[in-house]
Amino acid sequence: MVNSSHHQVVGRFAPSPTGALHTGSLVAAVGSYLMAKQSGGRWLLRLDDLDTQRQLPGMADDIMRALESFGLLWDGEVACQSRNLGEYLRAFETLQRGGVIYPCRCSRKEIARSASAPHSGDDGVPYHGSCRDGMKEGAKGDPPIRSWRVRVPEEEICFYDLRSGRLCQKLPSVSGDFIVRRGDGEFAYQLAVVVDDYAAGVNQVVRGEDLLSSTPRQIYLQRLLGFPQPEYCHLPLVTGGDGSKLSKRDHLLSHGLSNLAGREQTLLLAALRFLGLTPAPDLVECSCSDILQWGVTHFDPLRLPAHGGTLVF
Numbered sequence: 001m002v003n004s005s006h007h008q009v010v011g012r013f014a015p016s017p018t019g020a021l022h023t024g025s026l027v028a029a030v031g032s033y034l035m036a037k038q039s040g041g042r043w044l045l046r047l048d049d050l051d052t053q054r055q056l057p058g059m060a061d062d063i064m065r066a067l068e069s070f071g072l073l074w075d076g077e078v079a080c081q082s083r084n085l086g087e088y089l090r091a092f093e094t095l096q097r098g099g100v101i102y103p104c105r106c107s108r109k110e111i112a113r114s115a116s117a118p119h120s121g122d123d124g125v126p127y128h129g130s131c132r133d134g135m136k137e138g139a140k141g142d143p144p145i146r147s148w149r150v151r152v153p154e155e156e157i158c159f160y161d162l163r164s165g166r167l168c169q170k171l172p173s174v175s176g177d178f179i180v181r182r183g184d185g186e187f188a189y190q191l192a193v194v195v196d197d198y199a200a201g202v203n204q205v206v207r208g209e210d211l212l213s214s215t216p217r218q219i220y221l222q223r224l225l226g227f228p229q230p231e232y233c234h235l236p237l238v239t240g241g242d243g244s245k246l247s248k249r250d251h252l253l254s255h256g257l258s259n260l261a262g263r264e265q266t267l268l269l270a271a272l273r274f275l276g277l278t279p280a281p282d283l284v285e286c287s288c289s290d291i292l293q294w295g296v297t298h299f300d301p302l303r304l305p306a307h308g309g310t311l312v313f
């Protein structure tokens with residue numbers, strides 16, 4: 001385990017301001033907060049605002065106000081991906097100098113067509129690698145460069161997840177050579193998150209299980225860039241009533257848009273129960289910061305439930 005006493009834990013919560021805080025992101029915020037604070041660590045807030053097209057105005061503020069109303073107070077300045085573009089470029093150039101990335105002209109449609117069997121993972125179809133050994137020489141009217149991809153190795157990437165134990169993945173069968181930068185210059189989440197966490201000294205990544213399958217790609221980039229690997233804990237996912245992924249209408253914790261006020265303690269207790277804790281019901285009378293303090297004292301990643309579900313409150 002990475003948490004040795006001479007090295008301060010730095011955890012983080014990294015919401016994308018594409019919608020208000022919802023029950024799933026509340027659980028990720030609480031889980032990452034408890035885990036960082038349990039080791040006397042710092043808990044940072046970063047707004048993952050790279051995807052400008054999907055952002056909604058005012059959401060970053062809304063998320064911050066909602067976190068404050070739960071007593072989830074971050075340490076230091078709020079980081080923003082949109083202010084880190086120079087760091088991404090430096091990392092991209094390092095990869096380029098290392099000869100591990102290449103330009104690609106394939107469109108999503110072509111990649112989907114290339115799949116020999118239908119593949120319905122969150123990661124879509126693994127890239128078939130047709131630009132790996134150079135793009136076809138350009139007759140006039142060639143499509144533009146659509147992306148820059150990193151070559152992935154055949155060997156498994158293994159890591160230890162504090163909830164799920166040792167996990168291994170072969171990148172060629174999940175993502176194939178994956179995108180680190182789009183043709184229009186925008187950096188991909190996988191590269192940005194690795195650079196952001198490194199730049200902020202984050203050494204503990206606690207987040208929803210939906211990102212578990214991305215973790216080996218991120219570890220691979222850390223290795224290529226010579227960054228230390230944080231410890232990982234992927235939390236069970238909050239789902240809709242029918243077990244489906246949370247959708248926009250489940251974004252019920254918006255500070256401005258809903259009647260959150262007065263329900264913070266109830267929701268916090270629900271999040272603690274979701275994370276495997278059994279708080280006494282009368283804790284609901286306490287302040288949010290007392291409830292969080294109780295959580296910090298009692299949280300145990302080994303008792304995180306194996307499965308997610310709805311957040312009952």
Ligand code: GLU
Nearest residue numbers: 014015016048193207211
């Ligand atoms: N911004 C990502 C999201 O909201 C989370 C990134 C991460 O925790 O690595 O899903």
